Amino acid sequence: MAAQRDLMTKKLPTGTSPKQPFSHTERRGSRRCKITQLMRIRPSDPEKDHFEDMRGSVSVSRSGVFFQSSEPGYEVGMRLFVTMPYSQDPASIAREYLAEVVRRDVLPTGMFGIGIKILMEMGIQHSYNFGASNSR
Numbered sequence: 001m002a003a004q005r006d007l008m009t010k011k012l013p014t015g016t017s018p019k020q021p022f023s024h025t026e027r028r029g030s031r032r033c034k035i036t037q038l039m040r041i042r043p044s045d046p047e048k049d050h051f052e053d054m055r056g057s058v059s060v061s062r063s064g065v066f067f068q069s070s071e072p073g074y075e076v077g078m079r080l081f082v083t084m085p086y087s088q089d090p091a092s093i094a095r096e097y098l099a100e101v102v103r104r105d106v107l108p109t110g111m112f113g114i115g116i117k118i119l120m121e122m123g124i125q126h127s128y129n130f131g132a133s134n135s136r
Contacts, residue, residue, distance in 0.1 A: 035060045039067065040083040044098060049073055054086065064102070064117045074101050074114050082116065096122040 037060060041053040055067045065082070078101045083094050103115030 034058065037084055038086045039065070040086040041069075042081050043073070044079040044081045048078065057084075058113075062118075064115060065099075066103075066113065066115045068107065068109075068111045069114055070111050072112070074104050074112060076101050076104055079119075080116060081122070082118075093124055095124055098122055 036056040036058070038054065038056055041055060043050060051071055051073050053069055053071045055069050057065050057067050059066045065084075080099045080101065082097045082099045084097070085092075086094055098119045099116040100119055101114060102117045103113070105113035107113050
């Protein structure tokens with residue numbers, strides 16, 4: 001019973017020492033999952049050079065995504081429109097988000113590691129096409 005109470009109050013039993021903390025501080029607010037999900041990414045600022053990047057995510061959390069890209073136009077602080085999961089299937093439904101670049105690493109492969117923070121959901125993107133209408 002005493003051991004259960006110690007676990008609930010997060011107190012260590014007497015005679016034990018706490019584990020040493022890691023050398024770096026974890027800044028993420030939520031855990032990441034290594035999920036590959038296709039995304040369509042483009043700048044939201046019309047003043048920036050336009051590009052459209054189709055990339056798979058490396059890891060995803062509730063509030064952010066990390067991916068690799070060969071596109072040199074990403075800058076920390078840049079706002080983006082991100083559609084995910086992206087598909088060209090006519091019946092697919094994807095969501096579009098407003099995001100901000102919070103990390104840009106140069107990778108040994110010559111690509112860039114891009115970390116984005118999801119700021120808000122813009123809405124659901126439908127890609128279906130009803131075709132030409134037949135009027136009677």
